[in-house]
Amino acid sequence: MxxxxxxxxxxxxxxxxxxxxxxxxxxxxxxxxxxxxxxxxxxxxxxxxxxxxxxxxxxxxxxxxxxxxxxxxxxxxxxMSQVPEGRRVFQELTVYENLMMGAYSQKDNNSFKEDIDRIYERFPRLAERRNQIAGTLSGGEQQMLAMGRALMSHPKxxxxxxxxxxxxxxxxxxxxxxxxxxxxxxxxxxxxxxxxxxxxxxxxxxxxxxxxxxxxxxxxxxxxxxxxxxxxxxxx
Amino acid sequence: MEFIETLLNGLSIGSTYAIIALGYTMVYGIAKMLNFAHGDVIMVGGYMIFLSLTSVGNPILGLLAAVLFCVLLGISIEKVAYKPLRGASPLAVLITAIGVSYLLQSTAQIIFGSAPKMVVVADFGNLTVGELTIPYYMLITLGCSVVIMLALSLFVKYTRTGRAMIAVSEDKGAAQLMGINVNAIITITFAIGSGLAAFAGFFMLMKSPSLSNTLGAMPGIKAFTAAVIGGIGSIPGAMVGGILMGVVEAISLTIPAIAPYTDAIEFLVLIVILLFRPSGILGKVRREKV
Structure with a gap:
């Protein structure tokens, strides 16, 4: 199926x-x-x-x-998770907070720490900029963030x-x-x-x-x- | 000495405006609508305090009853009047809000009559420090407001629901993609705003005991003005705008030559500030990067 x-x-x-x-x-x-x-x-x-x-x-x-x-x-x-057209990261939140929003659907967030480390590993740029406001990232970095954010919910x-x-x-x-x-x-x-x-x-x-x-x-x-x-x- | 008293008075009026302005600004930020019935929720809270005082006689219980009732009222107004209009033109929502405002005022008039009620919350007396005489109600208003504003700021910044509110206010679609139930967030926002309106009603009755069905009208408009001055949609903006309005009001009232024009002067502040900062003091100027 x-x-x-x-x-x-x-x-x-x-x-x-x-x-x-x-x-x-x-x-x-x-x-x-x-x-x-x-x-x-x-x-x-x-x-x-x-x-x-x-x-x-x-x-x-x-x-x-x-x-x-x-x-x-x-x-x-x-x-199901989606990286929308035009990325649409939350401009006023930091990289870390954006990733947190990505995990919003995870009710018991035991794996949050591991998940975010996994994202930082996949996107080292995001790790470097974790405390930066997302609106100040470059287009490429915002795309990485949008992808990382979408992955935080463990999508099928x-x-x-x-x-x-x-x-x-x-x-x-x-x-x-x-x-x-x-x-x-x-x-x-x-x-x-x-x-x-x-x-x-x-x-x-x-x-x-x-x-x-x-x-x-x-x-x-x-x-x-x-x-x-x-x-x-x-x-x- | 007199100046310090005036300033404290201004801060207490201003923090009441700020508490009301928070309701306007949060609802605007999240539901993208101007809830012109917000001021009248204050009035309903006032009548709840009146009813509790005449039946039980305890002002704290009165405040709690008012908060509870206003929260339920706010949620109901949103469900019945605004939710069906989601996606409708902003003008339709605006006229509905004005309709709800009149509905609340008229209902109160039918139930309680048009003669103002005297509602003496309690006699708190004055604090005297040297030559300084400060009514306790001012300190209570100021203290409560600071605690409320601090709690609200922490709530928005550090809780899951608070962060969801920021997300919804920034991008409803993207917020839904995070799994956020936007309708639930809007309901919570109305609940918080209306609960704060009840506090404002309590502060206003402590200051002046006259209660009528238009209690919330003028403070509602002034708090809305404060929200716009601070930058509508911005929580710190509502606080700054409210305090500024209150201080201007208090100072203007002590100068005999301009005292009768105090209301006009407050709205003049709005015009002047918008001339220089069209999106308000802390309003968002969107940066976008491709």
Missing amino acids: ALLEVKDLEVYYGVIRALKGISFEVEKGEIVTLIGANGAGKTTTMQSVIGLIPARHGKVIFDGRDITKTPCHKIVHLG LLMLDEPSMGLSPILVDQVFEIIKDINRDGTTILLVEQNAGKSLAISDRAYVLETGDIVLSGTGAELAASDQVKKAYLGG
Whole structure:
């Protein structure tokens, strides 16, 4: 059984149909990517799956449980976590306090110390800046913080929305390395990216989203080799 | 000597404003709405104190009853009037808040009549130090307010719920992604703000025993002004703004030439401060980095 199963998901903004009934799955242990141009509905999909935007029709099943109508904060407690588009770290809190917020859903916080040490180990930059106000971090550091924060809740499924956006090429490579690492340590990943080349290279499977519809799917390698994808997303 | 007395008076008026302003500013920060019924919760607290004093006669019990009742009232107002409007236009929420304000005032008038009640909380007497005469109620107001403000600051900074409040005030969506129940945080915020309003009602009745259904109207507006002066949404800002308003009021009242214009002068302070700092003394100027 898939860890995440999305069936005929339809989302509206007022009268505009932003998602036209999409279906996809993420198996346990996979890295799955949704690629697509601006406005294709990638972020809408991510926000709808985690309960920030209500679905008009369709179903979202996570870990065998129907979460279509479950509010976001409860879904997080079930083991889904998201690094939102634009990072959205808490600007006025310190790095340490941001990580603490990430652990908010952990009721008995016995492992807090270990968890935070694990994050500092993965992101040494955050350890150096633990007492710095998050708003004063660089874009790359904020991305690391957003990822660290999302990992503090021990997610079964980690969703990342455009983690490479606005980062320098070196940092982009670093971010994709970290995503691979996190996956190797046992976390299932659902990734949304405009950087199709790099994301397909690390993906087990991928879906292509175009104006609210899934138009293509396959393994990362298949899609990277497909003429349609090459033309539209890989610059020829 | 007289100046010290004036200053203490200002600090005690100001800390009452600050306690009220905290309710405005916290609700604004977290629910992004101006709760114009907040001042009237003070009035309801005043009537609860009145009822307790006439039935039991103990001012402390009266205060506790008022706090409890106002907390429940605040939670109910939010549930019934504001929660259904989440996501509605700010104007709809604003007019609803004004409606709730009139509802509370009118209900109080129906129940208690329009003639002011005399509510003598207790006769605390004066503290005399050398030439200095300080009414005890001022010291009680000041002492309680300092404790409340300190406790609230520590609560927000060091508890799980407090930090969740900061997170919600900064980014509701991101807060939900942390697993924070935003509705629950809003409820808690209304509860805290309304409980503080009851304290403010108690302080006001200690200072002046006349209680009517418009008790909270003017202090409500002044405390709102204080919250804006300090930077709406900022907790330390509400404290600074409240104290500033109180001190200005007390000083202005001692100068015969300008005493009749005291209210106007207080609002003038608002205008002047906003001219130089449009987001208030401690208001947030957002830094953003890509």
